[in-house]
Amino acid sequence: MKELDFSHSLSSLIDFDSLLNRQVTLTGQIQNISELAWGGFIHLRLPNYVIQCVIDREKSKISFDGLRNESAVKITGTVVTSTIKNPNLWPRNVEVQVSAIDILAASETPELPVDISKKVLNCDLNTKFNYRPLTLRHPGQRAVFRIASCIYNEFGNFLNSIGFTRICSPKIVSGSAEGGANVFKLPYFDREAFLAQSPQFYKQMMVGVFGRVYEEAPVFRAEEHNTSRHLNEYISLDFEMVLENGFEDIIQVETAALNNIFAKLKETCRPEINLLGIEIPEIKKIVTVKFAEVHEIVFKETGRDFRDQNDLDPEEERLICDYSQKHWSSDFVFVTHYPASKRPFYALNDPGNPEETCSFDLLFRGIEITTGGARMHIYADYVKKMERRGMNVESFESFLQIFRYGMPPHGGLGLGLERLTAQLCGLANVKEASLFPRDMHRLEP
Amino acid sequence: MKELDFSHSLSSLIDFDSLLNRQVTLTGQIQNISELAWGGFIHLRLPNYVIQCVIDREKSKISFDGLRNESAVKITGTVVTSTIKNPNLWPRNVEVQVSAIDILAASETPELPVDISKKVLNCDLNTKFNYRPLTLRHPGQRAVFRIASCIYNEFGNFLNSIGFTRICSPKIVSGSAEGGANVFKLPYFDREAFLAQSPQFYKQMMVGVFGRVYEEAPVFRAEEHNTSRHLNEYISLDFEMVLENGFEDIIQVETAALNNIFAKLKETCRPEINLLGIEIPEIKKIVTVKFAEVHEIVFKETGRDFRDQNDLDPEEERLICDYSQKHWSSDFVFVTHYPASKRPFYALNDPGNPEETCSFDLLFRGIEITTGGARMHIYADYVKKMERRGMNVESFESFLQIFRYGMPPHGGLGLGLERLTAQLCGLANVKEASLFPRDMHRLEP
Missing domain, CATH: 2.40.50.140 (Nucleic acid-binding proteins)
Structure with missing residues (x-):
């Protein structure tokens, strides 16, 4: 010894x-x-x-x-x-x-495959990702992930300080929360399993345990599109809470969390902020606008007519963000009351108008970074809505059991870490905010 | 608006x-x-x-x-x-x-399937897990996961305070770090992929970027045994760092991290500690003992002869922990210098004795909670060792590239969150420290 x-x-x-x-x-x-x-x-x-x-x-x-x-x-x-x-x-x-x-x-290679010693890392996206262990050593790349690290930590620390408990839910699951498509399947011993697309059901279950919970973990989406907005694996910052006043509670907690993150970034990441030449915002007022209003504003303002669409087009997200900066002096827009037809079955419909849900997306500098809302909390409401949608109620029993025991009104959100990081750092492609991005064609390094 | x-x-x-x-x-x-x-x-x-x-x-x-x-x-x-x-x-x-x-x-069920209102939750493990969303509502169960939440947070916050950067490495990977068996496979678009058994390669890559990194994330092991020590999905608390003095640096950082976690638990989880009737330890001295010595001590002390085995048997782990409490007054034993034959290829062999590695396991109250050690950092050493083991060097090129560019001496560890939680809370089965445990037969809820 x-x-x-x-x-x-x-x-x-x-x-x-x-x-x-x-x-x-x-x-x-x-x-x-x-x-x-x-x-x-x-x-x-x-x-x-x-x-x-x-x-x-x-x-x-x-x-x-x-x-x-x-x-x-x-x-x-x-x-x-x-x-x-x-x-x-x-x-x-x-x-x-x-x-x-x-x-x-000693480095064995007198000529590195990418020159990372220059002020600006000058290479295309594919080269950047192919040599990721090397290109990440560039100070500008390091700065992005120091900022991502700070966001992750402060999201958790802030929620912790207001009575949330961290949870770790399983990523290998027996069913899918968000619907059948876009889910990775895998053999699990003698059965079939899925990779979790979100911790949705688990965080709702855990509201019954702790009242306020959060999770920061990878989620997996088998989406077959290769855009600047999508990753097939990303870090989802999630929370779920008892609602005292309605889904606006969620917006208020998110606003406070974001403002705490921004303050912490300014306090601890000054060199990175200066190096990237970026500006860290602050939410000075909470701007909410109804989904239907967005269509009207965009039509009136630009002549672009999205009014027959039951979701927001990426182009429309950009337009309403421009409008918000100009007329409401806000980088952040909470779009509320999305149509029930475009929201998952567990969304709570607005009692005043069952075509709309008590839900929201948060748009930041032209892109959606959060989806959230109130959930139903009455067992019979679940059964009714699922049957109307032709869903197999029985196969969700391990989730639905919580509503038999008694569940308070609750809701929550998911915030994409890479999207928030990319928007803060002014990156054109969300993949640049992922250390080792996964897309349809990329599984290495 | x-x-x-x-x-x-x-x-x-x-x-x-x-x-x-x-x-x-x-x-x-x-x-x-x-x-x-x-x-x-x-x-x-x-x-x-x-x-x-x-x-x-x-x-x-x-x-x-x-x-x-x-x-x-x-x-x-x-x-x-x-x-x-x-x-x-x-x-x-x-x-x-x-x-x-x-x-x-209102709860719809006048008779809950498990009575969670009593002081002690009186049901078998299967019932406890089948009704997990309900049984977790019991204060004794809640206490376990408040403690797990605190461990997760303090591990990160402490490492952050001494210059570590949090990383998020991908969980869908193209190869496996720990060897071919025990890995979950899945179809990934038109290819085959694996679920990460550990963030090993990625955290080594990231040492070249940040020098000190940590990750807290799920890992996946397709192990076909169903014991009280195993989970097929668990949370691994990992760090990796530049070594100034050798692998003892890792032991010192882990000790400081654990002592910080224990202090934080005493500060913030007093109700949970009292409710569970547990004692939170403190590492007052860092006890290290060589692997070969453990065999000798256990043989001399108990007559049990494990001396021809090149790993520690669970029984031997218990015996050396008992011995440590009695003779060294320590709940914690760092067993060092594991045989090279039982450690993965990236382990650094002891320059003085190439049969042994600069590595350790941490045993706590009878069970291994950490595996760590120094890694090789010279490209030629990797090639030599991998060839000797009959491994396909080319298929690891996306990892090995970092050693061509130049890598400092480094090492790190993985700490199982559920095992540490279980040992602290006196749980007989590690599955009880997982909110929704995954084993060969359990994929729900």
């Missing part, structure tokens, strides 16, 4: 300011090398930083010969004041004067 | 102490009813509480006739001081004197 000490390895959040004029040893990878007559610069990639290291050939006796981009190195040197303009670097008020470099693992 | 206000629905963490002698309205479900001559009690289930509500038949004019266990109700009343002994209730220093009850949704 041997006892280890508790002391080392715990922090990599280096406070460079406090290390000014002191010696440090940093383990990282070489992002970039600039060799000049007197010596040169290395940009060293660390977990949360890319720091400039200055090599004075005379003083340090270090040769550039063995150095290559992406090699893993241990650099020893002194932290000194500096003012660097390069937006890919952070921190920018200090740099390291190098006294020694120890190569831990 | 309609603007909503920001005000309501945000908190369900009620501070009952500050509401003493004031009127409240609570939406929840009836856990339990006790009718007596003068009136009686209702135990009302709220998101984080089960509170006692007192009905004085004379004063309130409320009848018990329409009331049933599990009905969703809105109760109005006054918060008053009280001292209640029932461990299923929280808070226990106050109760509510009811003035009105509004039934939001």
Whole structure:
């Protein structure tokens, strides 16, 4: 038996300011090398930083010969004041004067398949994804996923702070919540199973247990379209809650969650925000507009007539967002009261107008990032609606049992992590907000 | 367009102490009813509480006739001081004197299939799982998953605080990290795909990007055994990091993470800890013991001879844990230097003894909850080892590419959320720590 000490390895959040004029040893990878007559610069990639290291050939006796981009190195040197303009670097008020470099693992490839040392990563989407483990090392790519990480964490922490409990529901399931199409099937021992398209039934079950629940987990959609808005696997941020006042409760919790996420991003991801040159919004007023009104506004404003459609076209989502920015000064639009015919069976119809549901989508900068709404909570209502839709009530019994025992009025939403990240970071394709995107043609890396 | 206000629905963490002698309205479900001559009690289930509500038949004019266990109700009343002994209730220093009850949704079943109103949930495992949406409503069951939720959150928050970045790796993959058996296959459009058995390759790739990464997500194992230690789908808490000093860095980060989780549990889950009557440990010293030594100690101590086995038998894990508690005063044992023959190809062999790996398992109260270790980081080492094992190097190229570009020494671990939860809560079967367990025979609910 041997006892280890508790002391080392715990922090990599280096406070460079406090290390000014002191010696440090940093383990990282070489992002970039600039060799000049007197010596040169290395940009060293660390977990949360890319720091400039200055090599004075005379003083340090270090040769550039063995150095290559992406090699893993241990650099020893002194932290000194500096003012660097390069937006890919952070921190920018200090740099390291190098006294020694120890190569831990040399890159084997003098020519990387994609040059990730430039300020802008210049390659097409396919190349970017084919060499994803390499292209993600670019600071601009890293920044996107630091932001995604912060969104994921703050969504959970905020909900936790207002009495929600995190749940982990199964992803291998026996039935599908959203209907038969678009679901991946797999053999499960001697039976057939499906990959969960959403945690819908499970989060409703868990409202009966905890009243307020949330989940952050992958969902799987076997959709056969390959657009800039779709992923076949993505992270769904879900919550479900007892409603005290109606489905507007959900909108209010989502607004508070988003504003907390935005505040946290501004607090902790300033280097990433600056590097990407993006603006983090704030929801200053909660704008809601009825689905039917959207059709009318868009028709009146643009002459485009979607009024006979029972869903919003992507083009119409863009148009109403433009309108909202112009007339309501809001990046966010909650479109409410979607037609019952386009919502799943568990949606609660509006008691005042059963053609409409107590539901909403949240549109942000031209795209839908959330679908939510109140659900039915009376057993007989489920049976009635499912029979009207020609559904097999019995096959849903393991879900429907909860409404026999007693369930409070409730509702919730699903927020696509990649869509929110893409919209915040100004990415044209949602796949760029997925570390390793999955689409019809892409299963690697 | 309609603007909503920001005000309501945000908190369900009620501070009952500050509401003493004031009127409240609570939406929840009836856990339990006790009718007596003068009136009686209702135990009302709220998101984080089960509170006692007192009905004085004379004063309130409320009848018990329409009331049933599990009905969703809105109760109005006054918060008053009280001292209640029932461990299923929280808070226990106050109760509510009811003035009105509004039934939001009545339970349809006067006789629930399982009685969840008693202090102890008295049913067999199959019944518990068949009626999971109901049996989870029992306070003892809720407590287990409040604890699991806290572990999940604190694991992430702690790692975040020391410079780790959360990643979300794909669960539909083209190859398998842990070897061919025990993997679920599925048709993916016109190809074959697999469900990820672990995020192993992806977290290694991401070390090259962020240096320190973690993930909390489901993993899938098509194992054909049905034991108290196995689940076919579970939540794996994973991290992977650059190593400065060797694989002991991983042990130190895990120890700090666990101690932070334990402290957070004591801080925020006191009612649940008391209700379950469990003790939350603390790692006061880091006990490591070599794999080969375990065989020797167990043989010397018990006469049981496992010395020709190149893995630890579950029985041997129990025996060394007993020994550790007795002789080393530790609930936790890090068993290090597992034989290379039993570790996956990416494990780093000990330079001093290539038969052994720089790896460890963490045993806690008799069971393995973590497998971790250092990984190889040199491309040629991978090729050599894989060829020796008769593996097809080419088919791993999308993973191996990272070692061509340059990778620092690194390693990490996977911690089973359900196993840790089960051990902390004293559950005999790991399935009881899964909300909706999946095994060979169970795919519902």
